[in-house]
Amino acid sequence: MSSTVFTIARDEWRYWRRSSLAQTVLIIALLLAAASVWVTHAAISHTTEQRQHMQSESITAFEEQPDRHPHRMVHYGHYLFRAPPPLGSLDPGIDSFTGNAIFLEGHRQNGATFADQKQSTGLTWVGRLTPAYVMQVLTPLLLIVLGFGVMTREREAGTLDFLKVQGVSPLVLLAGKGVAMAGAGLLVLTPLIIGALLTVLKGAQVVPVLTFILSYLIYIVVWCALVLLISTLARSNSVSFSGLVAVWILLCLVVPRIASNTASVMVASPGKLETDFAVLKKLRQMGDGHNANDPAFKAFKDNLLAQYNVDSVEDLPINFRGVVAQKSEADLTEVLNEFAEQQMAQQQSQAVIARMFGWLSPMIAIQNASMKLAGTDLENYQRFMREAEAVRFEFVQSLNKLHAEGMSLEQDANKYKSAEARKAATVDAENWQMLEEFQFTPLPAGQRFSNSLTAVLQLLFTAGLVLAFTYIAGRRV
Amino acid sequence: MPDAVISASNLCVDVQTKKILKNVSFNANRGEVLALLGGNGAGKSTTIKTFLGLMKPTSGSVWLDGVDVQKAPDIVRQKVAYLPESVxxxxxxxxxxxxxxxxxxxxxxxxxxxxxxxxxxxxxxxxxxxxxxxxxxxxxxxxxxxxxxxxxxAPILFLDEPTSGLDPVAIDEFNRLVSQLAAQGATILMVTHDVYGACHVANRIGLLRDGEIVGMFDAPEQGNIDSEAVHKAFTQGVVA
The missing domain is CATH 1.10.8 (Helicase, Ruva Protein; domain 3)
Structure with a gap:
């Protein structure tokens, strides 16, 4: 039986080799897949090098600042860059929308910036043609164009009955056609598989890479089976083609849109402007860290005076303004973190709802599996934001500590009175050697693997379901 | 279980509400050429498709070499060669x-x-x-x-309008081939509306009209079936 299956598969390939439509589709699919892998890999490698260079530049620029008041350095700020994970060259995930760089400064939590999508003009839409996008959205469409007539062609030409008379059961015929379709899918998937395997040389762990490849294989099996199923059920080529295109629109465009809309409706998330106003309102109640005499710091001042057993801030062994800056930054950060965590929790809740639609659309399932395994999903982005915030807080508080310990309150208070006074209210430039090369630590391989399991299960479930329906449809031929 | 290689017993086939075949019964023994002759829509192709297991009888049964086609279509298909009307x-x-x-x-x-x-x-x-x-x-x-x-x-051949589209030389060659195969032991069921071709090669001719066998003509021991009698029966509905 297996030899008959392969004989049928070989003949289907022979048909495709002799059909100009099939040849064109296969060549386009292969070129698109190979080009997207190559171009995205080259672009991301270039960006990574650029970011590493910019990271060093940013550190050097900060460290080369002259003797200054520490609070000026708080506002001078510092850029933090995250190198994309190795598999990110195949699936940039949400990174291409969120960005991989953050400007760190005092009193503010900036969002990530320099996203590829934000830097693209309308003409560079091809920048979206990542290997993941090509495999998730375009490859199914190409498989449809290639295989919509895989069974209906036999039915329309009358060869289906003739094959039956030769002793070929419909299930064997379906298996043969399925092997041929899977071969075509595998061919188109090859550039992605090679690209994924090569990321191991760049430090990607084996388990996520293999699961990444396996997920795409299952996804291709799902679409091959869908093409077979609809082609088996349809009475003619035109019905099969229009049915498959409708299914593609539903699964790749409509359901993902419904998923994100449902998530937005079920978990209402305030917009940026609304959040910014809420944060500002809360911060205004806390007092201005730049003004040590702000009544909001009275209790703090009293405690500090009591702690050092002195009567006035002038008698403190440390610069009260610097201590207030430290206190203010800590309080402000707490508020900012509270809002940031709220927002992240809302994003997570929305993502959880949207991911449930992976049981309905294999495209949503592969998108989630792919991003999670590549380390370019929401969890990794939020992890980056948290790590960046930790760096920002430590960086600002180090400068605030210098502010508190590097000069007296008198020097600080009189800094605008003369040039000498201004010079006295500075700290040595050597103190700027405080920055370390930032190394983002993505989620461990095991964690990424386990996070992807639900999505992989969704893909397996869909594959099983479609294969079962195809089997039933095959028995009724 | 019939002894004949090709056997139809009280075969009825309905498609939706239309009765295509009505109690059709016939046998063909080893080495015999049986031709079913009929006009368009008489049920000729349906008869062959039922023997090939492509259509199911509403009642009755069809047997090939002692095997019920409905019960073991895959087994009987190994013994069959089929020449469809449109290739x-x-x-x-x-x-x-x-x-x-x-x-x-x-x-x-x-x-x-x-x-x-x-x-x-x-x-x-x-x-x-x-x-x-x-x-x-x-x-x-x-x-x-x-x-x-x-x-x-294959020991059993089903031929659906086999000479349709062939030139006269090819028809002669084809008829010669059919006779040769039958002489070698093949059992052949041929459906056609070519009266003279059928009379030339068949040992027996069944006349099929509106899904019923309305006449059966046997070849004499020497020579062919009388084509004039078959033609008359076919065109005027007169069966001797």
Whole structure:
């Protein structure tokens, strides 16, 4: 039986080799897949090098600042860059929308910036043609164009009955056609598989890479089976083609849109402007860290005076303004973190709802599996934001500590009175050697693997379901 | 279980509400050529499709070499070669490739030499052997299908309008082939509306009208069935 299956598969390939439509589709699919892998890999490698260079530049620029008041350095700020994970060259995930760089400064939590999508003009839409996008959205469409007539062609030409008379059961015929379709899918998937395997040389762990490849294989099996199923059920080529295109629109465009809309409706998330106003309102109640005499710091001042057993801030062994800056930054950060965590929790809740639609659309399932395994999903982005915030807080508080310990309150208070006074209210430039090369630590391989399991299960479930329906449809031929 | 190689017993086939075959019964023994003669819509092709397991009887049964077709269609199909009315071969393949492909599916591997010999036997011109079937005339396709049927070496042959599209020389050659195969022990059921062709090769002719066998003509021990009598019965509904 297996030899008959392969004989049928070989003949289907022979048909495709002799059909100009099939040849064109296969060549386009292969070129698109190979080009997207190559171009995205080259672009991301270039960006990574650029970011590493910019990271060093940013550190050097900060460290080369002259003797200054520490609070000026708080506002001078510092850029933090995250190198994309190795598999990110195949699936940039949400990174291409969120960005991989953050400007760190005092009193503010900036969002990530320099996203590829934000830097693209309308003409560079091809920048979206990542290997993941090509495999998730375009490859199914190409498989449809290639295989919509895989069974209906036999039915329309009358060869289906003739094959039956030769002793070929419909299930064997379906298996043969399925092997041929899977071969075509595998061919188109090859550039992605090679690209994924090569990321191991760049430090990607084996388990996520293999699961990444396996997920795409299952996804291709799902679409091959869908093409077979609809082609088996349809009475003619035109019905099969229009049915498959409708299914593609539903699964790749409509359901993902419904998923994100449902998530937005079920978990209402305030917009940026609304959040910014809420944060500002809360911060205004806390007092201005730049003004040590702000009544909001009275209790703090009293405690500090009591702690050092002195009567006035002038008698403190440390610069009260610097201590207030430290206190203010800590309080402000707490508020900012509270809002940031709220927002992240809302994003997570929305993502959880949207991911449930992976049981309905294999495209949503592969998108989630792919991003999670590549380390370019929401969890990794939020992890980056948290790590960046930790760096920002430590960086600002180090400068605030210098502010508190590097000069007296008198020097600080009189800094605008003369040039000498201004010079006295500075700290040595050597103190700027405080920055370390930032190394983002993505989620461990095991964690990424386990996070992807639900999505992989969704893909397996869909594959099983479609294969079962195809089997039933095959028995009724 | 009937002794005949091809046997239909009280066969009725309905398609939706329409009765296509009504209590059709006939037998064909080994080495016999049975022709079912009838006009358009008489139920000829339905009869063959029921024997091939492509259509299910509403009642009654069809047997091939002692096996009930409905119970074991895969077994009986191994013994059968089928020549459809409109040839169902692949347009993207050449004659040789088509034959190789269908033979390999039925588990019979033949060398190219044997395939070429069969194509010569059906008088398909050599220039066409390696050309895609999409450029063939109906007659050339028919010859390719006949070559395939010959190479299958099946003991039972079903021929649906086999000479349709063939030129007179090819028809003569085909009739000669059918007689030869029958002489070698093949049992053949042929459906046609070609009265004279049927009388020339068949041992028996069943006249099918509106899904019923309305007459049966046997060949004399020497010679062919009287074509005039069959023609009269066929055209005027008069059965002797």
């Amino acid at each position: 169902m071969l692949y347009g993207h393949l050449t004659a040789i490739e088509n034959i190789q492909y269908f033979l390999s599916l039925s588990g019979k591997d033949k060398s190219e030499t044997e395939i070429v010999a069969a194509l010569q036997r059906v008088a398909l011109q050599e220039s066409a052997w390696r050309a895609a079937l999409s450029g063939y005339s109906k007659g050339m396709r028919q010859k390719t299908a006949i070559a395939l049927a010959l190479l299958r070496e």
